[in-house]
Each structure stands twice: as C-alpha cells, then as structure tokens.
Amino acid sequence: MAALEKLFNAEQKHRLSDAVARRVSCRSYAAPLTALDWASLSYAAGRYQMPGARLHLLRVDESLFTGTLLSTGRVTGCTAAAAVIASSAVSRSKISAGILGEALCLEAASMGLGSCWMTGTYRKKQLSVPLHDGEAVLGMIALGRPAEGSIQPGNRRRKPLERLCRSDVRQWPEELRRAARAVQMAPSAMNLQPWSMDLNGSRFVIDASDRAQLDLGIAMCHAELLLHTPHVWRFGSTWREPAAWADSAALD
Numbered sequence: 001m002a003a004l005e006k007l008f009n010a011e012q013k014h015r016l017s018d019a020v021a022r023r024v025s026c027r028s029y030a031a032p033l034t035a036l037d038w039a040s041l042s043y044a045a046g047r048y049q050m051p052g053a054r055l056h057l058l059r060v061d062e063s064l065f066t067g068t069l070l071s072t073g074r075v076t077g078c079t080a081a082a083a084v085i086a087s088s089a090v091s092r093s094k095i096s097a098g099i100l101g102e103a104l105c106l107e108a109a110s111m112g113l114g115s116c117w118m119t120g121t122y123r124k125k126q127l128s129v130p131l132h133d134g135e136a137v138l139g140m141i142a143l144g145r146p147a148e149g150s151i152q153p154g155n156r157r158r159k160p161l162e163r164l165c166r167s168d169v170r171q172w173p174e175e176l177r178r179a180a181r182a183v184q185m186a187p188s189a190m191n192l193q194p195w196s197m198d199l200n201g202s203r204f205v206i207d208a209s210d211r212a213q214l215d216l217g218i219a220m221c222h223a224e225l226l227l228h229t230p231h232v233w234r235f236g237s238t239w240r241e242p243a244a245w246a247d248s249a250a251l252d
C-alpha cells in the first residue's frame with residue numbers, strides 16, 4: 001500500500017480534519033451537484049490514489065437506492081455517487097478503498113455537501129461501472145446538496161472513548177487523544193464502530209477484524225488527519241498482531 005502518511009498535504013489535513021466534526025451521513029438531498037461541485041469532487045476523486053483502490057464518480061438515478069437499515073430511511077433526491085473500487089490482486093486494497101472513500105466524504109463535507117457510505121442499501125445489479133480484471137465495487141457513496149435539516153452532527157450515536165480504547169485515554173498525549181476522538185466520529189457499516197485503539201510504546205494501534213477492512217481504512221483516514229508527529233503506518237501480518245498502527249518514536 002502506498003503510504004497513508006503521504007496521502008494528505010498540510011492544507012488538506014487542516015481542511016479535512018475540520019470536516020471530521022461536521023460530516024454525518026446524509027440521506028436526503030435537495031438538489032443535484034452543480035457543475036462546479038462535480039468538477040471539484042472529480043478532481044478530488046482522481047487526486048486521492050492508492051494501489052489497488054480507486055473511486056469512480058457517476059450520475060445515478062434515485063431508484064438505485066433501496067430500503068432501510070437501522071431505520072435510517074432510504075436515500076432520496078440523490079443523483080450522483082462515487083463507486084468505491086478495490087482490486088483483489090493487491091493486498092490491503094479494501095483498507096485503501098476505505099481510506100480513499102472517506103477522504104472523498106470529508107472533501108464533500110468541506111464543500112458543504114452531503115455524503116453517505118452504502119454497502120447494503122443499493123441495487124447492485126442496476127450499477128454499471130467500468131471495471132478492470134480483479135476489481136469489484138465494494139460500496140457506493142451518495143453525494144449531493146443536503147436537504148435542509150438533513151445534516152445534524154449533534155445526533156451522532158457513538159461508543160464512549162473508554163470503550164473504544166484499551167488503555168486509559170486520559171493518559172495519552174493530546175495529539176493521540178484527538179486522533180482517537182476523530183476515529184470515534186468516523187462512520188462505520190451499521191454504526192458498529194468495530195475498532196479498538198491502544199497506545200503501546202511508540203505505537204498508536206487501531207485494531208479491527210478482517211471482516212471490517214473498509215471500516216478500518218475509514219478509521220485510519222480519520223486518525224491520519226489528526227496525527228502531526230512524523231510517523232509510519234504499519235500492518236500486522238499474524239493473528240497475534242493488531243491490524244494496523246502508526247509507529248513513531250516521538251509518540252513514546
């Protein structure tokens with residue numbers, strides 16, 4: 001995987017970390033994207049690159065979206081979306097896909113647009129996305145101008161940090177507490193928040209099961225935006241190791 005720690009420049013980190021607190025899933029859209037919105041999102045979708053993962057922006061019909069999970073309601077008024085694509089030929093491509101998709105959601109939030117990740121409530125057969133050998137669409141991100149009142153960050157339901165962190169988060173350096181809070185605000189499938197975090201010597205650990213690779217990428221994207229101390233992301237290769245961690249001597 002190309003280095004996550006090199007994905008964002010300082011300006012992007014600043015802008016997207018501000019958007020972390022504003023982004024919530026939007027399922028009710030008032031108007032199509034303007035030509036300028038479309039151009040900006042296309043540019044962002046093309047700029048965020050990692051091996052084995054990519055985003056493809058497309059026009060969609062509202063009928064693409066189906067009924068509800070968690071009684072959240074069907075997506076309405078949406079005419080644009082991004083397909084989140086990963087290649088089975090590249091290791092950790094699902095994690096990369098989660099990172100790229102979330103970067104796009106935060107770009108959208110920073111432009112005042114709404115977004116909603118979707119892996120379940122859309123008609124997969126209705127989609128026509130050009131794919132290369134080995135690629136699959138892992139999910140869609142609905143995009144558009146939110147209807148009035150449809151974005152309410154105050155309503156976010158999240159596990160307390162104490163449950164997400166394996167050690168006492170109050171003892172962690174401020175930078176890591178902020179990164180942990182950013183992970184806490186991240187979206188996840190069915191809002192399961194399948195992560196645990198820890199500080200282990202020089203390692204800021206984010207763990208998640210193999211079944212939650214997209215969610216892991218999303219959490220890593222949020223953490224990366226709040227990490228300013230030089231670090232390197234590493235991945236576990238045996239079941240004894242956590243899924244991922246940011247390693248930095250300066251975190252110790």
Ligand SMILES: Cc1cc2nc3c(=O)[nH]c(=O)nc-3n(C[C@H](O)[C@H](O)[C@H](O)COP(=O)(O)O)c2cc1C
Binds near residue numbers: 073139188214
């Ligand atoms: C990988 C992933 C898949 C999701 N799939 C769906 C879906 O199929 N339908 C839906 O309505 N919401 C879906 N969501 C949105 C989550 O339900 C939502 O992110 C979560 O409840 C947290 O709420 P928030 O995004 O408003 O903070 C998905 C989110 C993620 C990250």
